[in-house]
Amino acid sequence: MVALIAIVFLGSALGKISGSDQMMKMAAGFGFSTGSFQVLGVVEIIAVLLFIFPRTGILGTVLLASYMGGGIATHLQHSQPIMVPVIIECLIFVTAAIRFPELSERLINRKIKVA
Numbered sequence: 001m002v003a004l005i006a007i008v009f010l011g012s013a014l015g016k017i018s019g020s021d022q023m024m025k026m027a028a029g030f031g032f033s034t035g036s037f038q039v040l041g042v043v044e045i046i047a048v049l050l051f052i053f054p055r056t057g058i059l060g061t062v063l064l065a066s067y068m069g070g071g072i073a074t075h076l077q078h079s080q081p082i083m084v085p086v087i088i089e090c091l092i093f094v095t096a097a098i099r100f101p102e103l104s105e106r107l108i109n110r111k112i113k114v115a
Helices: 002-018 021-030 034-052 054-077 083-099 101-108
Strands: none
Touching: 002 021, 002 034, 002 083, 021 034, 034 054, 054 083, 083 101
16 A cells, blocks of 8 residues: 555656656646645655655654645645546545554554454
């Protein structure tokens, strides 16, 4: 699941950084300049790299979840469908709950036995 999330975010980030036509149309539709969209691509890469490595995985989870929350808000603001960003957000949380039992323990306030 980590690989799937990494592929999704790295593909999106590379499209933003490279300035692909589809991404630039999306940026214009959301009111972003090319430069700000490229900065978002760099933020995506940093967040996904932090998410991939176990030592910084929880920080990466928080950054990716926050990033996707902003994406959902942007989609809502521009009357775009939100199902895809919501699914990605859920995938991030499920993956984090599986990878980091201590995160689940904190959120539900009980010990989880790992076999």
